[in-house]
Amino acid sequence: MRIAVVATCLGDALFPRAPIATVELLERLGHEVVFPADQTCCGQMHVNTGYLDAALPIVRHHVEVFGRALDRGADAVVAPSGSCVGCVRHQHAMVARRAGDEGLARAAEHGAERTYELSELLVDVLGVTDVGAYYPHRVTYHPTCHSLRMLRVGDTPLQLLRAVRGLELVELPDADVCCGFGGTFAVKNAETSTAMLADKMASVLSSKAEVCTAGDSSCLMHIGGGLSRLRSGVRTVHLAEILASTDRGNASADLVFDTAEVGP
Amino acid sequence: MSVHPGRAAQRSRTVELGMPTVASDPHRHLRGTESFPAAAHKALADTQLRRNLGHATRTIRAKRAGVVSEVDDWEELRRAGEAIKADTMARLPELLVELESQVTARGGVVHWARDAEEANRIVVDLVRGTGADEVVKVKSMATQETGLNEALEGAGIAALETDLAELIVQLSHDRPSHFLVPAIHRNRAEIREIFLREMPDVDPSLTDEPRRLAMAARAHLRRKFLAAKVGISGVNFAVADTGTISVVESEGNGRMCLTLPETLITVMGVEKLVPTWADLEVFLQLLPRSSTGERMNPYTSTWTGVTPGDGPQAFHLVLLDNGRSNVLADRDGRQALHCIRCSACLNVCPVYERTGGHAYGSIYPGPIGAVLSPQLTGIDGPDDVNASLPYASSLCGACFDACPVRIDIPNLLVQQRAAAVDAHTRPTGQDVAMQAAAIAMTTPGRFKLAERALGVGRVLAGRKGRITSLPWPASGWTNARDLPAPPAETFRQWWARTHGGD
Numbered sequence: 001m002r003i004a005v006v007a008t009c010l011g012d013a014l015f016p017r018a019p020i021a022t023v024e025l026l027e028r029l030g031h032e033v034v035f036p037a038d039q040t041c042c043g044q045m046h047v048n049t050g051y052l053d054a055a056l057p058i059v060r061h062h063v064e065v066f067g068r069a070l071d072r073g074a075d076a077v078v079a080p081s082g083s084c085v086g087c088v089r090h091q092h093a094m095v096a097r098r099a100g101d102e103g104l105a106r107a108a109e110h111g112a113e114r115t116y117e118l119s120e121l122l123v124d125v126l127g128v129t130d131v132g133a134y135y136p137h138r139v140t141y142h143p144t145c146h147s148l149r150m151l152r153v154g155d156t157p158l159q160l161l162r163a164v165r166g167l168e169l170v171e172l173p174d175a176d177v178c179c180g181f182g183g184t185f186a187v188k189n190a191e192t193s194t195a196m197l198a199d200k201m202a203s204v205l206s207s208k209a210e211v212c213t214a215g216d217s218s219c220l221m222h223i224g225g226g227l228s229r230l231r232s233g234v235r236t237v238h239l240a241e242i243l244a245s246t247d248r249g250n251a252s253a254d255l256v257f258d259t260a261e262v263g264p
Numbered sequence: 265m266s267v268h269p270g271r272a273a274q275r276s277r278t279v280e281l282g283m284p285t286v287a288s289d290p291h292r293h294l295r296g297t298e299s300f301p302a303a304a305h306k307a308l309a310d311t312q313l314r315r316n317l318g319h320a321t322r323t324i325r326a327k328r329a330g331v332v333s334e335v336d337d338w339e340e341l342r343r344a345g346e347a348i349k350a351d352t353m354a355r356l357p358e359l360l361v362e363l364e365s366q367v368t369a370r371g372g373v374v375h376w377a378r379d380a381e382e383a384n385r386i387v388v389d390l391v392r393g394t395g396a397d398e399v400v401k402v403k404s405m406a407t408q409e410t411g412l413n414e415a416l417e418g419a420g421i422a423a424l425e426t427d428l429a430e431l432i433v434q435l436s437h438d439r440p441s442h443f444l445v446p447a448i449h450r451n452r453a454e455i456r457e458i459f460l461r462e463m464p465d466v467d468p469s470l471t472d473e474p475r476r477l478a479m480a481a482r483a484h485l486r487r488k489f490l491a492a493k494v495g496i497s498g499v500n501f502a503v504a505d506t507g508t509i510s511v512v513e514s515e516g517n518g519r520m521c522l523t524l525p526e527t528l529i530t531v532m533g534v535e536k537l538v539p540t541w542a543d544l545e546v547f548l549q550l551l552p553r554s555s556t557g558e559r560m561n562p563y564t565s566t567w568t569g570v571t572p573g574d575g576p577q578a579f580h581l582v583l584l585d586n587g588r589s590n591v592l593a594d595r596d597g598r599q600a601l602h603c604i605r606c607s608a609c610l611n612v613c614p615v616y617e618r619t620g621g622h623a624y625g626s627i628y629p630g631p632i633g634a635v636l637s638p639q640l641t642g643i644d645g646p647d648d649v650n651a652s653l654p655y656a657s658s659l660c661g662a663c664f665d666a667c668p669v670r671i672d673i674p675n676l677l678v679q680q681r682a683a684a685v686d687a688h689t690r691p692t693g694q695d696v697a698m699q700a701a702a703i704a705m706t707t708p709g710r711f712k713l714a715e716r717a718l719g720v721g722r723v724l725a726g727r728k729g730r731i732t733s734l735p736w737p738a739s740g741w742t743n744a745r746d747l748p749a750p751p752a753e754t755f756r757q758w759w760a761r762t763h764g765g766d
């Protein structure tokens with residue numbers, strides 16, 4: 001399959017390991033990955049902050065860039081982010097229709113039909129659950145709200161994790177409760193967001209996991225940022241990175257906060 | 265669009281003045297006095313409140329989940345509820361006329377109220393006409409919304425709330441914080457103290473045992489029921505094709521208010537309508553399971569007009585618009601009028617669970633309140649407290665999953681955020697940042713430049729590898745969370761290095 005990757009703006013700029021792992025994983029599974037270099041952002045931040053007019057050109061840009069990729073032979077579009085795919089699937093057409101652009105709305109729906117979150121692509125489209133990964137750690141999985149309730153990915157991420165060699169999967173109590181990120185909510189309602197984070201961190205710590213994983217770098221930035229502030233000794237790692245890890249690679253590296261700590 | 269039909273207009277002069285576009289809020293029950301983050305700041309620090317709410321919502325969530333999971337066709341029921349409500353809203357004016365004619369034909373009197381003041385005036389005049397100086401009330405959101413108790417008090421009429429939780433709120437001069445359990449923010453010990461302080465005839469040896477508390481309230485209320493000449497209620501469902509009104513409750517106090525007095529005055533928001541008697545079948549399954557987590561609620565009262573020799577011999581139905589026509593005119597936004605006030609979305613909301621209902625400043629709290637309150641009363645510029653309500657959500661979507669009539673609350677929240685942005689009378693800092701980001705995000709060259717600027721972050725992070733403090737507004741983040749140092753290489757740079765191009 002030829003698969004166009006959405007790096008996501010956050011993934012491109014701040015957390016490149018997630019899209020890099022996505023590319024490495026899909027290539028390892030024998031697929032061709034393309035990166036439409038004109039891509040920027042899906043527009044989710046604008047949409048969810050209420051800037052629906054300002055979001056319109058961003059949505060148009062995304063639809064055009066990935067529409068071209070699909071026209072040029074890509075079979076599917078993948079993003080290592082439940083919330084970006086949620087925005088593409090459930091909000092792009094709404095933004096276009098609100099502005100009276102039915103043509104764009106249809107194009108957005110057309111593109112959205114072939115846009116998948118990583119675990120959806122792997123399990124539902126490519127039909128693999130054992131991706132040949134090796135990750136010798138005790139891991140707990142936080143289902144992000146948009147994966148869970150916008151995309152309804154169900155237990156596909158867990159199926160993938162269960163097939164990873166060396167990985168001990170432990171249950172996260174109250175897993176389906178929001179971590180409190182919520183985009184600009186984390187800043188606009190920082191105290192409420194923090195109160196939600198406190199409970200999520202308590203759940204993560206009570207699971208005795210050494211790694212908390214999820215399908216969204218944004219929520220992991222939030223949970224990981226809290227765990228780092230507490231010096232809790234638990235790290236957050238994107239699902240794509242776990243699935244990309246093999247016994248040949250550096251499967252025990254801490255990927256987000258602590259590597260930098262070793263520093264120059 | 266106006267829900268006031270022509271026939272009513274012929275009879276009532278006031279209707280010709282046209283509908284107000286937003287609700288009137290004479291006693292400030294819909295618009296709070298401080299922004300959500302400011303109100304939440306206090307609520308979050310109240311450890312007793314946090315504990316009471318956490319315990320109560322957790323218990324009721326588990327109960328609801330249990331009884332919902334035993335219904336095989338729950339999803340079909342939800343869809344049926346959604347469809348009936350959508351159909352009702354699409355023909356609300358004609359259905360209201362039908363309701364009016366059915367109620368009138370069966371001996372009731374129908375009054376149309378454009379806004380809260382008008383509804384209050386109608387009710388006060390009706391009570392005065394009976395000569396009563398005391399009324400008993402069934403728990404009702406509509407009369408909370410209009411501030412009827414205050415209006416009655418102003419006219420020298422005492423209104424006694426008979427729902428246990430509502431009574432607790434009334435006795436403690438508090439405000440309700442939940443649709444179903446207005447005193448959800450109180451625990452047993454606090455309730456005992458309120459009763460000891462505020463009930464003149466209470467047994468001083470009262471304990472905080474739930475049964476003893478209920479018995480104390482019962483004794484307090486019983487005398488009033490028997491003496492009351494006027495009862496005032498709200499509505500859960502009004503059936504257009506029969507003119508039947510239905511009130512759903514657990515305690516039976518409502519039943520007494522609805523049957524013992526000589527005069528019954530019922531105030532309903534115009535959206536409480538269902539087209540046919542058969543539609544009740546759907547809602548009477550959806551509501552109790554979603555609301556109290558019961559398979560069926562203990563008391564469902566229905567009445568149609570006046571029945572000679574049985575129950576109240578005078579029945580008045582006040583139809584309240586108060587901004588609803590305006591909400592109805594918004595094709596997407598009107599979904600908010602489908603709400604049957606079950607409170608399931610409050611109980612599952614992680615924001616509500618932590619801040620409680622008072623932080624929303626409106627008698628309609630939680631996810632649906634964060635939409636409905638600004639829809640009803642409008643958003644008046646960036647500093648209006650209403651502008652903060654649609655942002656009081658992480659858009660986690662738990663509310664949609666719980667809602668028995670499938671209201672897409674996350675989408676309504678986004679639409680109300682857009683309304684809040686549209687209401688900016690001057691560009692805010694956020695506007696400027698969002699516009700700049702939008703330009704960068706549609707111009708790939710600039711996007712790359714912006715990414716490089718993140719290199720500054722590496723300097724901020726320094727040897728620690730994490731950013732622990734940033735200036736406002738980013739301090740909202742770093743007050744509780746670290747940020748990782750930006751990577752040495754963006755994805756785009758990695759791709760160019762490993763795959764060529766760009």
Ligand code: SF4
Nearest residue numbers: 603604606607609667
């Ligand atoms: S919005 Fe839905 S879940 Fe919330 S109170 Fe109304 S009917 Fe219940």
